[in-house]
């Protein structure tokens with residue numbers, strides 16, 4: 001049985017259990033751990049209070065260098081490739097400085113910094129407007145490590161979260177993505193049409209004690225760690241370098257930092 | 261009273277059959293959308309809400325507009341409106357039915373819609389929106405139906421209805437306020453991020469809703485022996501005149517704030533809509549047309565000569581309905597999504613199947629409205645006979 005079918009069955013089983021055991025009106029249902037997208041955490045799992053990422057943009061000169069990083073994510077998460085731009089699914093992608101930081105469009109910027117390619121992805125905001133907007137809690141901030149995660153089986157596809165995200169981090173499955181996945185990875189579920197998805201900070205890899213796929217493929221240019229552990233490598237980089245975040249003024253507290 | 265709905269002449273049945281045919285055709289398109297996914301629409305990663313949600317927003321306004329007859333009648337004891345309150349309430353019912361259908365056709369996974377109530381989420385505005393909309397539908401059904409029935413039996417309506425009637429008045433305001441909050445509470449969407457969005461929505465609602473009601477009244481007078489009344493229509497026309505003025509005024513306030521403050525994030529959406537941005541300007545002619553229509557609507561409803569003449573008044577209503585529809589239905593939603601959060605421009609235009617499904621939803625609303633109006637007018641004719 002393939003993994004997506006297994007998780008569907010698991011989902012139905014747990015839903016039935018949940019419905020029987022829980023009163024319907026538990027308005028602040030906070031415990032999402034039992035949903036289908038939960039990957040069992042083993043003893044080797046990496047843990048943090050709030051995962052965060054530091055991207056050293058100085059280490060990238062041309063878009064070609066970002067290609068393998070983006071590919072690593074696409075492969076790990078069964079991202080489809082569509083001809084029609086309207087249907088596009090992106091978890092992590094390359095963009096230009098003024099698109100990544102539209103509120104910091106400094107004029108006469110150092111040419112080198114302006115021409116660098118920039119990686120953008122979900123910021124796993126500490127104060128995520130997408131989770132605030134979602135009417136079903138299908139997208140939620142995981143208490144245990146601050147990852148903003150999706151339950152693909154609960155999402156009704158209303159796309160309120162997409163309107164709410166100020167970073168354009170979310171994609172919607174406008175059609176069945178399965179026929180368009182170049183190379184199927186059986187360790188990660190595929191999605192059905194009609195649901196939203198985005199970067200999950202590789203929750204499935206962290207559970208197995210692995211770093212995110214993009215971090216692994218970056219050759220040290222991207223660093224991942226606990227934002228609230230003063231000894232973490234992320235904190236060390238933040239201490240030693242001047243960093244910026246996307247649209248800080250909106251107060252969402254993005255957890256992806258950029259060294260420029 | 262339902263029996264009144266099946267006692268119609270040939271024209272009535274032809275209209276019903278025509279509506280059913282349109283609904284049937286649109287349903288086939290919807291089945292296609294269910295099978296393929298929302299990819300048959302023009303929506304994209306950047307413009308993730310389109311025609312469906314835009315029309316939904318517009319119709320919430322029409323529904324809220326019904327309160328403009330309920331309020332003067334019940335709160336100010338403006339007796340003249342007694343004849344037509346039920347028409348306002350039934351218009352609201354038809355509009356809400358369409359709103360709910362638009363939400364359903366917009367969902368990627370409509371079979372899961374009950375998740376909204378299985379996992380009630382008070383911090384989501386959409387959760388509240390489903391509550392206020394369904395509540396408003398319920399209130400109007402209960403009040404409209406029972407008051408009409410009482411009228412038919414020549415008795416005063418039951419006293420337990422009073423609280424429902426009073427609640428329905430602020431409730432009407434709430435449906436459009438909550439719908440505006442869907443948009444104006446989102447960080448990083450400069451076009452919507454304005455405290456005046458809810459008042460602006462209400463202003464356009466109180467113009468468009470009563471304007472449609474005037475047209476319906478004129479139509480009812482034409483095809484039946486029940487006359488909604490000249491005084492009533494004129495009173496509604498004044499409401500329309502005030503509301504459309506306020507709507508345009510609010511819009512100008514927006515323009516002032518955006519351009520005098522000179523903050524790009526707020527200006528860019530307006531620039532995109534009215535002048536085009538970086539060579540993209542799909543909506544420019546529409547937006548100017550909308551503004552022009554609303555100004556013409558103001559002139560025609562404020563000027564007593566054209567307001568008092570029912571033929572020119574009818575045209576004024578058409579002009580206002582079209583103008584506000586473009587403003588809210590085309591500009592408001594697309595305008596908020598273009599440019600996108602990364603300041604890229606990806607424009608949106610609805611596709612043919614998307615328009616077809618939209619027409620089908622309107623036909624469904626028209627069907628509900630036809631049946632309800634048939635009953636209401638039937639009762640009125642009976643009582644006056």
Ligand code: SF4
Pocket residue numbers: 121122123124125128129130131148164165166167168169170198252
């Ligand atoms: S970047 Fe967007 S999707 Fe990611 S957590 Fe923040 S608001 Fe949500």
Ligand code: SF4
Pocket residue numbers: 133134135136137138139154155156157158159160161162195196
């Ligand atoms: S599309 Fe899914 S995840 Fe997004 S707000 Fe709607 S239900 Fe929540």
Ligand code: SF4
Pocket residue numbers: 072073074076077091092121198199200201202212213214215
């Ligand atoms: S953290 Fe994982 S899911 Fe997110 S962009 Fe990197 S590889 Fe993709």
